[in-house]
Amino acid sequence: EEEQVLTNADRQPYVIRSQLYSFREKIYRQMMDHLFVGAGVSFSIRRKIEGIIEGESTPYGIYSERYGFDPNHYASNGLLFSAQYTTRDNQNRAYNGVYADAGIRINQSWMGSTKNAVQLTTDFRKYWSLSKRNPEHVLAFWNFGSYLISGSLPYMELPGTGKDPSARSGRGYTIAYFKGLKYFTSEIEYRFPITKNKFLSGVSFFNIQTTDDV
Numbered sequence: 406e407e408e409q410v411l412t413n414a415d416r417q418p419y420v421i422r423s424q425l426y427s428f429r430e431k432i433y434r435q436m437m438d439h440l441f442v443g444a445g446v447s448f449s450i451r452r453k454i455e456g457i458i459e460g461e462s463t464p465y466g467i468y469s470e471r472y473g474f475d476p477n478h479y480a481s482n483g484l485l486f487s488a489q490y491t492t493r494d495n496q497n498r499a500y501n502g503v504y505a506d507a508g509i510r511i512n513q514s515w516m517g518s519t520k521n522a523v524q525l526t527t528d529f530r531k532y533w534s535l536s537k538r539n540p541e542h543v544l545a546f547w548n549f550g551s552y553l554i555s556g557s558l559p560y561m562e563l564p565g566t567g568k569d570p571s572a573r574s575g576r577g578y579t580i581a582y583f584k585g586l587k588y589f590t591s592e593i594e595y596r597f598p599i600t601k602n603k604f605l606s607g608v609s610f611f612n613i614q615t616t617d618d619v
């Protein structure tokens with residue numbers, strides 16, 4: 406029965422309230438053309454968590470007890486390291502090029518983290534301009550993955566929908582609709598101008614996402 410509640414195949418909504426204090430910063434240094442390496446820190450502290458319903462089993466309560474987390478508060482603090490390669494013609498609105506980033510997050514108890522953990526993330530994007538005359542017609546592909554390698558993460562820090570740095574993976578679903586120890590998503594979209602002066606633009610997209618059970 407606990408496994409069924411934790412998996413929550415019926416997607417029953419559960420409300421979790423808390424106070425969140427979060428800080429994340431990473432600095433990159435260029436090593437050669439198109440190649441950068443980065444390092445930083447990430448702090449995520451939640452207090453006064455209200456996710457336990459007396460007399461009722463919830464995914465949050467079962468997970469917290471199983472992995473040894475205090476259901477009232479936690480800290481997920483660690484070091485960030487990454488390598489990035491980019492050939493995009495514009496970093497904010499690319500028409501052509503490639504972007505790839507591989508990062509590792511190492512949560513450490515000496516930094517105040519409740520538990521140690523190692524998490525790997527991968528981010529790959531490719532852009533094709535479909536018209537020389539109107540380069541705003543762009544086909545874009547995006548893949549994002551997040552994988553717990555070792556240790557334990559708090560329930561609300563698990564990889565899942567919308568848990569990428571820009572909170573946009575799995576568009577069309579609420580954040581954390583799908584979550585697990587490992588998460589993988591791919592998306593392809595077509596961007597196009599709507600008005601002649603290109604003040605308004607549109608996008609159509611298709612995405613898939615998958616995760617394992619916690």
